[in-house]
Amino acid sequence: MLVHIIIPVAGKGTRLYPLTHTVPKPLIPVAGKPVLGHMLDRLLPLNPNRITLVVNPGTQGVIEEYAESVAPGLVECRVQDAPLGIAHAVRAGGIERGPLLIILGDTIIDAPVGDWIKEGDFIGVKPVDDPRRFGVVELGADGRIISAVEKPDEPKTNLALVGLYYISDGISLKRAIEELIAKDMRTKNEYQLTDALGLMLKEGWRPLAREIAEWFDCGKISALLESNALLLAKYPPEVPALPGVEVRPPVAVHPSASVVGGRIGPNVTIMEGCSIEGSEISDSVISPSARISSSRLTQSVIGKNSAVVGFSGSLCLGDDSVVEGL
Numbered sequence: 477m478l479v480h481i482i483i484p485v486a487g488k489g490t491r492l493y494p495l496t497h498t499v500p501k502p503l504i505p506v507a508g509k510p511v512l513g514h515m516l517d518r519l520l521p522l523n524p525n526r527i528t529l530v531v532n533p534g535t536q537g538v539i540e541e542y543a544e545s546v547a548p549g550l551v552e553c554r555v556q557d558a559p560l561g562i563a564h565a566v567r568a569g570g571i572e573r574g575p576l577l578i579i580l581g582d583t584i585i586d587a588p589v590g591d592w593i594k595e596g597d598f599i600g601v602k603p604v605d606d607p608r609r610f611g612v613v614e615l616g617a618d619g620r621i622i623s624a625v626e627k628p629d630e631p632k633t634n635l636a637l638v639g640l641y642y643i644s645d646g647i648s649l650k651r652a653i654e655e656l657i658a659k660d661m662r663t664k665n666e667y668q669l670t671d672a673l674g675l676m677l678k679e680g681w682r683p684l685a686r687e688i689a690e691w692f693d694c695g696k697i698s699a700l701l702e703s704n705a706l707l708l709a710k711y712p713p714e715v716p717a718l719p720g721v722e723v724r725p726p727v728a729v730h731p732s733a734s735v736v737g738g739r740i741g742p743n744v745t746i747m748e749g750c751s752i753e754g755s756e757i758s759d760s761v762i763s764p765s766a767r768i769s770s771s772r773l774t775q776s777v778i779g780k781n782s783a784v785v786g787f788s789g790s791l792c793l794g795d796d797s798v799v800e801g802l
Contacts, residue, residue, distance in 0.1 A: 479593065480646065481524045482569035483515065485539065485581035486532040486556040491696035494794030495763075495779055500535040502581050503542060504694065505747050505761055507707035508728030511694045512539070514584045514707070516546050522590050524577070527551045528569040532559070561666025567653045576646030578669070580639030584703065586690035586710075593642055597683035599624075599673070600640030602691055610636035611670035613685060620682040626663045626670035637670060638688045652676050697777060697792055704761055705743035724758070763795070 489501030496504070502512035512529075519527065531539050531553050543551035556568045566578060575593070579585065585600065592598050599621055601613055612631045616622040624637070643649050652672040655661075663671055673681075690710075692703035708726035716729040724741030733750040740746070744757050749765035760776040762768065768778065772788040779795035786801035793799060 479524050479575040479577050481527045481577045482566055483579055483581050484530045484562055484565035486530050486565050498795040506704045508745055529553045530556050530565045530569045562669040563653045563667040563672045571646040571650040573647045576643045578641040582695040583639045584692040587688055592686055597644050598642050598686045599683050600638045600688045601635040601685045602638045602688045603634050604636040607631040607634045607636050621685050624670050624673045626668045638691050
């Protein structure tokens with residue numbers, strides 16, 4: 477399928493601090509692999525001609541290395557030189573003439589995207605309780621989108637944008653973004669993709685609204701843990717053989733991890749190189765090479781190379797940190 481996919485991942489991920497102080501948001505683990513890995517699993521079957529990750533200058537190397545390990549020769553990184561919004565990031569992705577699919581980099585979406593592409597331009601939407609927090613679309617009588625507004629004070633509908641957009645000719649979006657920038661049309665001091673789409677809609681563009689039933693948000697800690705549980709339940713990994721350990725599925729335990737004694741699960745991800753000893757862990761994500769002993773953790777995210785000893789409760793711990801017996 478001759479489609480160019482752009483994935484903006486240049487944001488700092490402030491809602492995931494302290495994890496994203498040292499790890500780019502798309503490389504945070506969830507349900508057994510980084511967020512970006514889940515995204516590429518869903519995009520590679522589309523057989524795109526190119527996937528462009530738009531990164532910030534400080535994360536290019538590590539994201540490129542991971543992407544190359546998953547899809548050799550297919551994924552490129554381009555740098556957004558300043559944090560000026562998603563429209564600005566998409567423009568940095570090198571929009572060209574031809575089909576363009578955009579998916580935001582902190583969301584895992586399960587949807588028949590390939591089938592939808594065959595039927596023409598679309599925007600992914602989902603009904604939400606408080607649409608003021610999102611970009612919102614309005615539908616015409618024929619069910620097609622007629623307007624899009626970023627975080628309106630008085631939303632006309634509850635149909636929120638979920639970060640999935642298909643445009644059959646990317647040049648029209650490129651022109652709209654260039655108009656935004658030329659006229660310095662900003663919302664909250666950023667060039668918003670919703671505003672660029674709004675310009676296209678005013679010119680007569682009429683994409684379909686595709687409702688997304690399964691939308692796994694990984695943009696903040698609580699959402700990450702919820703998505704970890706939902707993805708493990710939907711795609712349960714093989715139950716690991718861990719002698720002397722009580723395993724309560726679903727859990728994802730990397731083969732290189734060492735787990736001795738205690739209880740693991742439900743809804744637990746343990747990444748490569750971890751060492752878990754005499755601990756009870758549920759509803760948590762443990763990043764690579766973390767060490768946990770004599771602890772009881774729930775609703776926790778533990779950073780890479782961190783150590784937890786003799787702790788009971790919930791933690792959100794960044795990389796290379798130590799917590800002992802609080």
